[in-house]
Amino acid sequence: MPTSQRKRVLSGMRSTGKLHLGNYVGALQNWVRMQDQYECFFFIADWHALTTDYADTSKVKENSLEVLLDWLAAGLDPDRSTLFIQSHIPLHAELHLLFSMITPLGWLERVPTYKEQRENITEKDLTTYGFLGYPVLQAADILIYKGNFVPVGEDQVPHVELTREIARRFNQFYGKPGPVLPEPQPLLTPTPKLPGTDGRKMSKSYGNTILLTDAEPVVRQKLKTMVTDPARVRRTDPGNPDLCPVGDLHKIFSSQETMAKVNEGCRSAGIGCIECKGWAADALLKVLLPIQERRKKYEENPRLAWDILMTGTAKAAKVAEATMKEVRSAMGMSLDYEPLSKSEGAK
Numbered sequence: 001m002p003t004s005q006r007k008r009v010l011s012g013m014r015s016t017g018k019l020h021l022g023n024y025v026g027a028l029q030n031w032v033r034m035q036d037q038y039e040c041f042f043f044i045a046d047w048h049a050l051t052t053d054y055a056d057t058s059k060v061k062e063n064s065l066e067v068l069l070d071w072l073a074a075g076l077d078p079d080r081s082t083l084f085i086q087s088h089i090p091l092h093a094e095l096h097l098l099f100s101m102i103t104p105l106g107w108l109e110r111v112p113t114y115k116e117q118r119e120n121i122t123e124k125d126l127t128t129y130g131f132l133g134y135p136v137l138q139a140a141d142i143l144i145y146k147g148n149f150v151p152v153g154e155d156q157v158p159h160v161e162l163t164r165e166i167a168r169r170f171n172q173f174y175g176k177p178g179p180v181l182p183e184p185q186p187l188l189t190p191t192p193k194l195p196g197t198d199g200r201k202m203s204k205s206y207g208n209t210i211l212l213t214d215a216e217p218v219v220r221q222k223l224k225t226m227v228t229d230p231a232r233v234r235r236t237d238p239g240n241p242d243l244c245p246v247g248d249l250h251k252i253f254s255s256q257e258t259m260a261k262v263n264e265g266c267r268s269a270g271i272g273c274i275e276c277k278g279w280a281a282d283a284l285l286k287v288l289l290p291i292q293e294r295r296k297k298y299e300e301n302p303r304l305a306w307d308i309l310m311t312g313t314a315k316a317a318k319v320a321e322a323t324m325k326e327v328r329s330a331m332g333m334s335l336d337y338e339p340l341s342k343s344e345g346a347k
Contacts, residue, residue, distance in 0.1 A: 009038040010147030012045040012086065015064035018051075020209035021284070022202035023193045024074060025252060030151055030189040032075040040081040041145050041316060042307075044068060047086050047093075051134045052117075052124055066306050070212050073295035082311035086141065091320040095140035095327065099166055102173060103136050107165065108305075112158055113136050121205070144186055144320045149187035160186040169328040174330040177340065181327075192252050195245035198297040199227040210284065212291050219284055223277045229266075232273065239273075246273070246280050253283035 011031065015018075019028065034040055034239055044064045050057065064085060076083060086092055087129055109132070142163050150160050159338065164183040171179040195201065196208025203209070210222055211232050232239035241247030241262055250262050258279055265271030298305040328334045 006037070006039040007148040008041065008145065009034055009149050009150050009151060010041045010142050010145050010184070010259045011042075012043040012048070012141060013067055013333075014049045015044050015046040015067050016049060016204060017058055017059070017063040018066045018180065018213050019070040019210050020202055020211050022196070022209065023070075024212060025194045026153060026191045027151070027189070028071065028074050028076075031081075034151065034177060035080040038149070041147070042071070042076060042081055042315070043139070043141065044085045046132060047137065052121060054128070054130065055124075065302060065305065068289075068309055069295055069302070071296055072305060072308070073212070073291045075294075078308045078312060082315050083309055084316040085309055086094075088313045089317045089320050090329045091317070091324050092137070092140050092144060094324060095144050096137045098327065098331070099136050099140055099170070100133060102169055103133075103166055103189070105294040107162060108132050108135060111162065112155075124189055130290065135162050136158055136166065139166045143167055143181045144323050146182050146323060147184045148182065150184050151187040151189045153322075154188065157186050157188075160184060174327075176330075180330045181323075193248055194252060195248050197222050197226045197245075200243045210289045212288060213295065214288070215292075216267075216281075216285055216289070220278070220281045221289065223281045223284075224274070226272045226277060228276075230265075235272050236269050238269045241266050241300075244312065246277055249280045250276075250283065253287060255283070257282065 013025070013027065014022065030038065031042060044067050046060050046064050047061055049063070053060075068083065072078075103163070114132065114135075117131075138159055139162065142160075143166070150163070152160060167179075167181040169184045170181055174180060193201075196206055197210070198205065198206060200206050200207040200208060207343055210219060214222070223246070226246055229239040229241075229244040231237065241250065242275065244266070247262065247266070254262070261271070262276055262279065264278060325334070
C-alpha cells in the first residue's frame with residue numbers, strides 16, 4: 001500500500017539502554033509487523049528518560065544508541081519506518097509548553113501510572129513538575145505527528161485517552177472553523193505475560209531481565225536460576241506449567257511439539273525443571289541469535305546507525321514543523337507577520 005494511503009502509527013521507547021525480551025514481546029515485535037500496514041514513526045524518548053533519571057544524564061546518549069541498535073537488529077527498517085530521537089526536535093517541547101497551559105492539574109494526578117510509580121520507585125524523588133507532567137509531553141509527541149493510532153497494551157490506554165482529551169480541549173479553544181489536531185485511537189497490541197527470572201514482570205527495575213544481547217551461556221545460566229512452580233519441591237513431585245514462570249516462557253517461544261513434551265513431562269514428573277529450562281533456553285535462542293547477528297553490523301559501525309537516526313530525525317522534523325505552523329496559526333501566534341486587519345496593513 002502506498003505510504004500516502006496508510007494510517008499513521010506513532011510510538012516510542014525511553015532511552016534506558018539495551019532492551020530485554022519484555023521490550024521485544026511487549027512492543028518491538030509488534031512494531032516490526034506494522035511496518036508494511038501503517039506509516040510508522042518510532043522515536044527514542046530521551047527526554048522521557050529524564051523524568052526518573054534526571055540526576056545523572058551521563059548515559060542518556062549512549063543508552064539512546066543502544067536502543068537504536070536493538071531496534072535495527074530486531075527488524076525495524078529505516079526504509080519502511082521513520083526512526084528519530086525526541087530531543088533533536090525541539091518542537092516537541094514547544095507543543096508540550098502550549099499543552100501545559102490548557103491541561104487541568106486534576107487530569108494528570110489521576111493518571112494510574114503516576115501514583116503507581118511514585119509508590120514503587122521509592123529510591124528517587126519523583127515529586128517533580130516533569131514527572132507529573134510527562135503525559136502532556138507524551139501527548140505532544142503523538143499529536144505533533146497527527147498520529148492516527150498509538151500501539152499500546154491495556155495498561156497504557158489511559159495515556160492515549162488523556163492525549164485525546166488534550167486534543168479535544170485544544171480544538172475547543174482554537175479549532176475554528178475546524179479541528180486542528182486529530183484524536184488518536186489506541187491500537188491494542190497483544191502483550192503476552194512475560195515473566196522475569198524471579199517470576200515477576202520482566203523489568204530492569206527488578207534486575208530480572210534477559211537482554212536481547214545476552215550471549216548463549218548467559219541466557220542458559222539465567223534460566224537455570226529462574227523460579228518454577230512453587231509446589232514442585234522435589235524432582236518426583238508433579239508440576240503445573242500453568243503456574244510456572246518457565247511454562248509461561250514456553251507458551252510464548254516454544255513450538256507445539258515442545259509444549260506437548262512440557263505439559264506431559266511436568267504434570268507427570270517425567271522431566272525435571274533443569275531439562276525443562278534447557279528446552280526454554282533453546283527456544284529463546286532461536287529468537288535471540290538472529291537478532292544478535294544482525295546487531296553486529298551496527299556494533300562494528302555505530303556511525304551508520306547514528307546516521308540512520310539523524311536522517312529519520314530530519315524527516316520527522318519537517319512533519320512536526322508543518323503541524324506547529326497550524327497550531328501557531330490557530331492560536332494567533334504565527335511566526336509570520338499577519339496584519340490584524342486591512343486597515344492596519346494600510347497604516
